[in-house]
Amino acid sequence: MIPTHFLYQLAEYEGIKIEWHNFAHIKGLYTYTPTMTAPVITLSHQLHTNERKLRCVLSHELGHHFKTVGHHIIAPNGTSSLYATKNEILATRWAVDLMIDTYTFLGRLKDGLNRQELADYFYVLPEFVDLKGELLKVSSGHADVVAELKTSYNVYF
């Protein structure tokens, strides 16, 4: 399992500042422009009491830092929705692959862990486990493995 402090260390190493804010509608925000002294990830105060969710949100925002820097995510008139959707996918994919190592994931599947047990093992939301399964299904190197697991081990996806 990736320790939570590793995510903070990664942010620090990258020169990303962490802020906390009482958001009403969102859980996290990555902000960076060339006019700023540093990229900033802002996390919702609500995440203080939900470490599992915090790990998913923080890794997702780190995904934006590594995968989507420079893309205009949200425009005041909402015209950037195409980029936004694409970048959300890129960031999520990066986060899921960081938090759930493929080799370990496949091993635990063979051990017979179910969705919730896998989520507990990696200490992420079950939705991240679903996404990992989906990513493996579409990844050319793993489609066969997943198909085999599905028949041999009766896994859920």
Add this chain to the structure above:
Amino acid sequence: MATLGQRIKQLRENKDMSQIELGKLINVGNTTVSQWESDKRSPDVPTIKRLADIFGTSSDYLLGRTDDPDHSKTKDLPQTVAAYLPEGFEKLSPEAKKEVLEYAEYIMAKYAKKEEKDRS
């Protein structure tokens, strides 16, 4: 370093797109696309920008100035404001968009470089 034509071909194939399909998106015939891919002709600058948007990469990558297809589009689109949106951007309510943008303005001002602060 791959040529412009090779990059267009590779990116098109990555998207499982035919030359005809790509041509339709940018209002040219498949023959033109074919000539680009064999480097017999080159697309003009607006078309290169459009191709970069379609393939989700940068003009720099298409032109061979970087080997990173995820190369930042910072020069074209300098602002990055990325919210965690598990439900997807399309479902972001107007109130949520307003909150994100207002907060982003605040954080950009808080972390503005000195000369930017002086200028404003």
